[in-house]
Amino acid sequence: MGVDEAQDGGANLGTSCDLGRSLQPGERALSRRTREVVPGYAGARGGSGMKAMVVYESMFGNTEEVARAVAAGLSGHVSTYVVRAGDELSDLDQEIDLVVLGGPTHAFSMSRPKTREDAVRQGAAPALARRGIREFLGGSRAETWRGPVATFDTRVAKVRHMPGSAARKAAAVARRQGHRLVAEPVSFYVADTHGPLLSGELQRAREWGDRLGVAVEERARAHGSVP
Numbered sequence: 432m433g434v435d436e437a438q439d440g441g442a443n444l445g446t447s448c449d450l451g452r453s454l455q456p457g458e459r460a461l462s463r464r465t466r467e468v469v470p471g472y473a474g475a476r477g478g479s480g481m482k483a484m485v486v487y488e489s490m491f492g493n494t495e496e497v498a499r500a501v502a503a504g505l506s507g508h509v510s511t512y513v514v515r516a517g518d519e520l521s522d523l524d525q526e527i528d529l530v531v532l533g534g535p536t537h538a539f540s541m542s543r544p545k546t547r548e549d550a551v552r553q554g555a556a557p558a559l560a561r562r563g564i565r566e567f568l569g570g571s572r573a574e575t576w577r578g579p580v581a582t583f584d585t586r587v588a589k590v591r592h593m594p595g596s597a598a599r600k601a602a603a604v605a606r607r608q609g610h611r612l613v614a615e616p617v618s619f620y621v622a623d624t625h626g627p628l629l630s631g632e633l634q635r636a637r638e639w640g641d642r643l644g645v646a647v648e649e650r651a652r653a654h655g656s657v658p
């Protein structure tokens with residue numbers, strides 16, 4: 432695909448996670464370095480106490496934008512945290528009700544160290560190449576947690592007819608590990624390797640996050656954990 436199409440070293444939009452917001456009273460940080468609660472999370476409707484975590488990787492900033500939009504949608508229903516896959520998680524515990532994994536499609540699949548190095552050669556920040564959702568899924572924290580998962584990716588629109596998708600690959604790995612998938616894997620589209628996202632994609636991401644939040648609430652209700 433367009434891996435070779437964008438060797439022009441465009442703007443580096445890869446930013447590190449901004450951790451400006453502090454936790455609400457009584458909440459525990461998921462990571463000392465990277466805790467981040469989505470504004471308006473509110474434990475939303477009636478303080479259900481349910482939690483979702485959006486774990487993303489992003490070399491040029493597009494998947495990060497989508498991750499935040501998904502989290503904004505989720506946060507109308509459950510407490511929602513956003514973390515970069517490369518950050519050390521001190522606290523992926525049994526209390527998480529949903530993990531949403533998102534990454535860029537690289538070479539028809541989830542990124543690997545080599546494809547992330549390719550992205551660095553195309554202008555991404557080297558620090559972002561350290562770890563992706565593939566490594567997150569294979570990590571010891573993820574191994575001890577077997578809760579529900581949803582996956583998304585970003586991909587280049589002009590090759591959308593091609594089969595490769597990081598979201599589908601991540602979903603297959605998660606399913607194999609024993610996770611329940613709460614939604615079909617979904618792709619959000621960028622114009623080219625560096626972006627930008629196509630118009631309307633952030634809205635679609637927010638709506639998808641909203642639907643995931645509804646699904647988590649409905650499941651909790653069915654299991655009697657939410658009135």
Ligand SMILES: Cc1cc2nc3c(=O)[nH]c(=O)nc-3n(C[C@H](O)[C@H](O)[C@H](O)COP(=O)(O)O)c2cc1C
Pocket residue numbers: 432433434488489490491492493494495534535536537538539540546547549550553585586587588590595621623624625626
């Ligand atoms: C090394 C590399 C391989 C890529 N391979 C694919 C691919 O197979 N299919 C595709 O649609 N996009 C591919 N892309 C484009 C990425 O999907 C695109 O850069 C990504 O969606 C942008 O997200 P980000 O800004 O979060 O990194 C590739 C990009 C890079 C850097």
